[in-house]
Amino acid sequence: MTVLRTLIDRPRIARWFYGYTPPEHGEIVLSHRRVYIVPTRLGWMFGATVGLLLLGSINYALSLGFAMTFLLAGMGLAGMVHTARNLARLAISLGRVEPVFCGEAAQFRLYLDARSGFDRPAILLRQLASGAQLVTDVPADGVAEAVLAVPAAQRGWLDLGRVMLETRYPLGLFRAWSYIEPECRALAYPRPEYAVLPAPSADPRAAAGRAQAQGNEDFSGLRNYQRSDSPRHVAWKAAARGGALLTKQFAGEASAELWLDWAQLPADLPLEARLSRLTGWVLAAEQAGLRYGLRLPGAEIAPDGGDAHRSACLKTLALYPVAPN
Amino acid sequence: MSVAHPLAPDARLVTARDVAWLAASMIIVIAPHAQRAPWWLMLLTLGLYAWRGLLTLNAAALPSRWLLLAIAAIAMLGVRAEYGLLLGRAQGIVMLVLFSGLKLLEMRTHRDATVGVFLCYFLLITNFLYSQSIPIAILMCVAIGVVTTTLVGFNAPGRGWRRDLRSAGLLLAHAVPAALLLFVLFPRVQGPLWGLPQDANAGVSGLSDSMTPGAMARLALSDAVAFRAEFAGEPPPQPLRYWRGPVLWDYDGRTWRMGETALADFVVPKGGSDVYEYSVVLEPHDRKWLFALETVSRLPPRARFTDDGQVLARRDVRRRLRYEISSVSDPEPVAGETRALLERARRLPEGTNPRASALARAWRAESADDAQLLARAISYLQNNRYTYTLEPPLMGKDSVDEFLFSAKAGFCEHFASAFVFLMRAAGVPARVVTGYQGGDLNPIDRIITVRQSDAHAWAEVYLPRRGWIRVDPTAAAIPGRVASGLARALPQDVGLPLMMRPQFQWLRALRYRWEVLAHKWNVWVLDYNPDRQRDLMAYFGMRDADWRKLTATLFTLLGGFTVLLLVWSLRKLGRQDPVQRAWLAFCRKLDDHGVRRAPHEGPRDFAERAAQRLPRAAEPIRAIAQRYIALRYGAPEDAREIGALRQAVRRLRLA
Numbered sequence: 001m002t003v004l005r006t007l008i009d010r011p012r013i014a015r016w017f018y019g020y021t022p023p024e025h026g027e028i029v030l031s032h033r034r035v036y037i038v039p040t041r042l043g044w045m046f047g048a049t050v051g052l053l054l055l056g057s058i059n060y061a062l063s064l065g066f067a068m069t070f071l072l073a074g075m076g077l078a079g080m081v082h083t084a085r086n087l088a089r090l091a092i093s094l095g096r097v098e099p100v101f102c103g104e105a106a107q108f109r110l111y112l113d114a115r116s117g118f119d120r121p122a123i124l125l126r127q128l129a130s131g132a133q134l135v136t137d138v139p140a141d142g143v144a145e146a147v148l149a150v151p152a153a154q155r156g157w158l159d160l161g162r163v164m165l166e167t168r169y170p171l172g173l174f175r176a177w178s179y180i181e182p183e184c185r186a187l188a189y190p191r192p193e194y195a196v197l198p199a200p201s202a203d204p205r206a207a208a209g210r211a212q213a214q215g216n217e218d219f220s221g222l223r224n225y226q227r228s229d230s231p232r233h234v235a236w237k238a239a240a241r242g243g244a245l246l247t248k249q250f251a252g253e254a255s256a257e258l259w260l261d262w263a264q265l266p267a268d269l270p271l272e273a274r275l276s277r278l279t280g281w282v283l284a285a286e287q288a289g290l291r292y293g294l295r296l297p298g299a300e301i302a303p304d305g306g307d308a309h310r311s312a313c314l315k316t317l318a319l320y321p322v323a324p325n
Numbered sequence: 326m327s328v329a330h331p332l333a334p335d336a337r338l339v340t341a342r343d344v345a346w347l348a349a350s351m352i353i354v355i356a357p358h359a360q361r362a363p364w365w366l367m368l369l370t371l372g373l374y375a376w377r378g379l380l381t382l383n384a385a386a387l388p389s390r391w392l393l394l395a396i397a398a399i400a401m402l403g404v405r406a407e408y409g410l411l412l413g414r415a416q417g418i419v420m421l422v423l424f425s426g427l428k429l430l431e432m433r434t435h436r437d438a439t440v441g442v443f444l445c446y447f448l449l450i451t452n453f454l455y456s457q458s459i460p461i462a463i464l465m466c467v468a469i470g471v472v473t474t475t476l477v478g479f480n481a482p483g484r485g486w487r488r489d490l491r492s493a494g495l496l497l498a499h500a501v502p503a504a505l506l507l508f509v510l511f512p513r514v515q516g517p518l519w520g521l522p523q524d525a526n527a528g529v530s531g532l533s534d535s536m537t538p539g540a541m542a543r544l545a546l547s548d549a550v551a552f553r554a555e556f557a558g559e560p561p562p563q564p565l566r567y568w569r570g571p572v573l574w575d576y577d578g579r580t581w582r583m584g585e586t587a588l589a590d591f592v593v594p595k596g597g598s599d600v601y602e603y604s605v606v607l608e609p610h611d612r613k614w615l616f617a618l619e620t621v622s623r624l625p626p627r628a629r630f631t632d633d634g635q636v637l638a639r640r641d642v643r644r645r646l647r648y649e650i651s652s653v654s655d656p657e658p659v660a661g662e663t664r665a666l667l668e669r670a671r672r673l674p675e676g677t678n679p680r681a682s683a684l685a686r687a688w689r690a691e692s693a694d695d696a697q698l699l700a701r702a703i704s705y706l707q708n709n710r711y712t713y714t715l716e717p718p719l720m721g722k723d724s725v726d727e728f729l730f731s732a733k734a735g736f737c738e739h740f741a742s743a744f745v746f747l748m749r750a751a752g753v754p755a756r757v758v759t760g761y762q763g764g765d766l767n768p769i770d771r772i773i774t775v776r777q778s779d780a781h782a783w784a785e786v787y788l789p790r791r792g793w794i795r796v797d798p799t800a801a802a803i804p805g806r807v808a809s810g811l812a813r814a815l816p817q818d819v820g821l822p823l824m825m826r827p828q829f830q831w832l833r834a835l836r837y838r839w840e841v842l843a844h845k846w847n848v849w850v851l852d853y854n855p856d857r858q859r860d861l862m863a864y865f866g867m868r869d870a871d872w873r874k875l876t877a878t879l880f881t882l883l884g885g886f887t888v889l890l891l892v893w894s895l896r897k898l899g900r901q902d903p904v905q906r907a908w909l910a911f912c913r914k915l916d917d918h919g920v921r922r923a924p925h926e927g928p929r930d931f932a933e934r935a936a937q938r939l940p941r942a943a944e945p946i947r948a949i950a951q952r953y954i955a956l957r958y959g960a961p962e963d964a965r966e967i968g969a970l971r972q973a974v975r976r977l978r979l980a
Contacts, residue, residue, distance in 0.1 A: 025924060032895055042334060042439050049443045053450050058514060061644050063851040064453040064462055070507035071469065072446060074500030077887055082496060085894040119488070121481035124332050135331045137484065168332050170492050171473075172439060172480045175332075183924075 023159075023183035027093045027113075030165070035087045035178045037080060043173035046076060079171040086120050086167045087176050090138070094160075095145070099187040099314070101279075105132070105149035106186035108160050112146060114138040124166040128179075152188035155275065155318045160184040189314040193276035197284050198264050233289065257303045258285055258292040260313075275317050282317070286310045296320055334436040340482070344381045344432070346475040347441050348374045351425045353468040354448040357461060362419040363407045369400060373426025380430075393427050418451045435479045442479075445472045457851050459842065473497060502886055510879040512872035513855045531610035532570050532759050532780060534583040538724060541738040541759075542715045547777035550608055551761060552616055553844050554773045557602040561618065563763050565654065567783070567795065568616040568775060570760035572633040574669055576749075578677040579724060581742060581757045584669075589632040594620050597653030606847055607646045613637040615648060616760060616775075619795065623651035632666065633756070634793075645852050658791040662754075670754030670787060678725040678746060685750035695753050695788050699796065702747055706740070706802040709733065713803040737799040741782035744798035754787035758795070770841040903967050904956045911949055911974045915939075918979045928953055942979050949973050 039047070050072050057065030095109030108127070114120055119140040126133035130150045138144040152158050166177040235246040260281045265274050278294070285292040286305065293303035294313045298321065301313055329336050351374065359367050373396075380387060400423050405411045425448060428441045449468050452461060473493040474486065481489060531551060533540070552568075560566070573581035601618060615628055615636040624630060625648035629637045638646065684705075692698035712734040720727045725746045728739045735743075741757050748755035762781035764773040783797040862870035867878070912922050912931075920935040932950030936943035952970045956963075 025922070032891075040334075042436070045440070046443060049446060053447065056450065060454060061515075061854070062450070062453045062457065063853055064457045064465070065450050066511070066853075067504065067508055067850070068446075068450050068453070068465065068469065070504040070511065071497070071500055073507060074503030075473065075496055077503050077883075078496050078499035078890065081499070081887065081890050081894055082492075084891070088895055119484075121484055122332065124330075133331065137481075166332060169480045170477045170496060172334060172435070172476070 023181050025183050027091055028180050028182055029089055029091045030087055030178045030180070032084065032088045035084050035176050037084050037174050037176040040168060040173060040175045043076075043175075046072075046171075046173050050076065075171070076173055080174045082170050083167060083174040083176045086123065086169050087165055087178055089115060090120065090123075090165070091115050092165075092180055092182070094182050094184040097184065097186040099189055099311070099318075100152050101189045102152050102155045102191040104188075105151045106158050106188065108148040108150055108184060108186065110146045110148065110163070110182075112136065112138045112144045114140060114142055114144075117141060120167070120169075122167055122169045124164075126164045126166070127160060128162045128164055150186070152186065155188050155190040155272075157319075158186045158188050160186075187315060187318055189318045190272065190275040190279045192279040192283050193273070194280045194284065195277055197258065197281055197288070197290075198260070258290050259295055259303070260285065260292055261295040262297055263295070275320060279314060279317050282310060282313045334439055334479075335434045337435040337479075337482070339432055339435060339438050339479075341381050342486075343435070343438055343475070343479055344377060344429070346471075346478055346486075347432070347438055347445075348378060348429060350442070350445045350468070350472040350475045351429065351448075353464070353471055354445050354452070355422045355425060357452045357456070357464065358418065358422055358448075361415065361455065362422055363403070365403065366400065366407075366419050366423060369396075370423050370426040373423075373430055377426075377429045377432075387433065388430060390431065393430055397423070397427060414454065418448075418454070421448055421451065438479055439476065442472055442476045445475075459846055470494065470497065499890055503883060506879060506882050506886065508853070509858070509861065510875050510882070512875040513853070513858050515855055531608075531612065531777065532614070534571055534573075534612070536573055536581040536738055536742070536757065536759060536782060537579060538717070538720060538735075538738060538742070541780055541782055542717070542736040544780040545715060545736070545778045549777045551610070551775045551777050551779070552605050552607040553847070554603050554605045554764065554775065555844075556771070556773070560603070560766060560771070560773055561599065561601060561654065563766075564800075565618075566763050566773070567619050567781075567797075568761040568764070569619055569634065569636075569758060570614050570616050571612075571758075572631075572635055572785075573757040573759065574633075576673060576742075576746070578674045578722070581745075586631045586633055586635065588629055591621075591624050591630040592659070594622055594653055594656035594659065596657040597622070597655055599654045600651060601653070602649070602651045604647060604649045606844070606852065607642055607648070609643050609645060611641050611643060613639075613641055615642075615646075615650070617650050618652035618654075620653055620656050621650065622653040622656070625650050632663075645847060647848070647852055647857075658794075660790050660792045662787060662792070667754045667787060670756050671749050671752060673746065673749045678723045678750075680723075680726045681729055681743065681746055682750045684729075685747045688747075689751045695786075696791075698751055698753060699748075699786055699788070702744065702751075703796065703798075703801045706744070706798055709802075711735070711740070711802040713799070738782045740798040740802055741784050744796065745784045748784070748786055756785050756793075758783055758785050762797075765840075767837045767840050769837050770844065772841070772844050774840055774844075904953065904970065907967070907971045907974045908953050908957075911953070911977065914974070914977060914979060915946075928957075939979055942977065945973060945977050949977065 050069055053065065053069040053072070056062070057069050091113040093111045093113065095111060097106055097108055100106045110125060112120075112123065117140055119142075120138040122135055123138060124133060124135050125146050125148060127148050127150050132148045132150045134146055134148065136144045136146045148160070148163070150158065150160065160182060162179050162181045164177055164179055166175060168175050233247050238246050260278055262274065262278070265277055269277070278296075282292070282294065286307075286309075289305065291303045291305050292313075294301040294316060296316065299316050301309070301316060331337070352371075355362075355367070355370065376388075379385075401411065401420065404416050404419060408416050410416065421444070425441070425444055428437070428444055432438050432441055446469075449465055449472065452465060470490075470493060473496060474490045477489045477493045477496070478484075478486065481492070532544070554560070571583055572586070573583055575582045575584040597620075600622065603618075605616065607615065615625065615638055617636050621630075621634070621636060624636060627639055628648065628650075629639065631637060636650070688698050688701050692701060710733065713736070714734045715736060717728075717735040717739060718732045720732065724739075725743045728735050728743050745755040745757050759780070759782045761775045761779040762783075763779050764775035766773050781799070783795060783799065785793045786796050787793050858875075859870055862875070867874060908928070915922070915935050918939060920931075920938050922931045926934075928950050932946050936946045939946065949970065952966065952973065956966055956970060
């Protein structure tokens, strides 16, 4: 079994066996070799009905009975081709996936490009690992967006993994399906534990700023907007007048430096709880508009503020103990 | 892990639209049954449909199974009362009609609904048990379209019905070639497999093995087709078209009966002026007679011949039968008949019709021989002003006397009966022959359609040196009957089928065209049987087409068709432009050798990296990337350039 597995996982052989080499990059086109098809239970019933009608036609020598029976048989055959066609050569591409917190659902966006003059109704997408699924219609020569909400059970990278596409259109007599394994992953941050922010640390590196840590009530001027600035500090009124984006600066802001330090947490706290607490702190600190830094064993992010900084901190926490990048 | 499957039919509930479509499908397929099924059952079924419709509109709960079972049980009792028996084909079909209503009422999921669709297909085909005419075929084609649209609708929820209709139409259109292949090539076996029920041919009309006064006249009112004949050459003129059927020997004073007939060896008649070769498509009449023009010169294969010249099929004709046969006119007379038969042809019941007997004896005394006597009898009929009527007065015990001397009006059976009586009373062997006379020659396809209204009775008389000769007493008395057909021979049109009345010429012309179509339909669609299949296969060059050869051919062609359909369906699908295809092939090749393009990597960077990783192929890799970039981002595409790119990718050897 293992030998077989190893053999199958060689890229060339895997492509022959699965029709693709997992994980797949970029746009995935379901070649007809990747589309499997079998009759459904109703399909078997339909076959039995046609058989019965055939027997009746023979017994009563009903020529039109033969004609209709054979038309139904032909329809079954055409139905099989049409079911396969509903999936065949569908092009699937992946959209951006926003990071989520552990316990939330990652929204994987899949774009189904019909690339056909006809529409492709009732296509089921199911992420096999979680069972997240939805049914979508792809318009003729159009693109349908399908969002698979996959719950993030643990922090770290959440791979989309294998996704099954299935259809029974147009007659429900056949079930065609195909698997894709796109290279797509979502980042799951640790589940945040909302807790009171720690007192600014006694760390000497931060001590200089402590005296001035007055909060951010005192407006002290404007500077050019930078992408990491919190939107709450953007001078929207100025922007509304047609000017460039400016960021309001407050007296306390530059100086309030807060270290969110692994070492500040109780020693007996388990790893995940620790990361949850730190995540909660990051969120709270960002909410408060503070400048904060993160210090973990083997990783340190210098104090800063804004969304990019927040994301970097959360990513570090999500992937701990592996450093990001 | 068990997740509800959103495409599984038992997980999807039916919608109002599904119910409406399925009900419409059911109405179309049961509509033709309305003319046969008991009216209360049709009403009950429609009521059940309406009930379901109301429940769906009001989003109300469906009735319990027990209530439906009770309805079914009561309806079964009703069917039993109506037909006397619960089992039988007609009963089975009306119960299926009712079940369609019950099925609709217990339908919750798409699984039930699909079973309802299968029931519709089933009901649709039961209509053909009663009629396979072109109008029914057209109606059923519409029905199959509606039913299939319904089924497609179940599988494409939330899409407009027009799209469903188009999908169903496309499906059926794609099904037609396969259906044709199956129809032509599926090995046909001669049914029945388990025996036809007794009522399979109930109500067919036609000649019988006896003739009572009034029977022929009743038959003459029927417009039903008896058979159609197609001649290889010119058909004989109307007055010579005597289609011979049952021969009646035994008379009891009122009814002529066939009695016993013995099979005989067929003797090919000698001489003859005209030879007619023709094929007959005989409608089922539940008897063995095969009708043929006098005098048969070649029997159809497997047919039998009797000592009184009837042509018989081996079994009762219960489905439309086509046979090839030849006849010859005026062959050399065949004299010589067994004594027993001649004796039988002179027998009469004692003491009936005294006046007719006396007349016959008088002729006997005045005539030198049988031929002279025959001539006297014919001139008697010609000169006594008999009238021809579909409604002769009721006659009593001595019916021949009454007809000849008092009523002086009758239909062909009266003339034939009286004439044969006279001949026998005079000691000349004679017999009644029934069959058809004339037939309508369609000017469009030159096919002669013979209807029940052409039924006729005439006489055959045995003369010593000339053998049996035909005498038509009706023609002698009423010359117009045979020369121009029944309609003109009758004094008024009362009681004649509409089409037969002379003033409806335009209707007749229309009917001729329809007849052509109907005949072609019968021959090519309805009568496609094992024999015709063998003939057709021989025409296509397949000798001795047995089921093995047919099946093999069928599967080969069917497989070929499926592949063609698949290729055709995929033809325009997901077609990327050739440049992109070539580039992807290139990327795949490199991927196999461990160089994978990162999503962010442009073609130039990727090619450079690949070239460094695979230095032996560096040159072609860079060249391909160059070509790709030029085609992708550069000047308008040029077919030759694209070809060059494709070729370069194909020739790229990395290992």
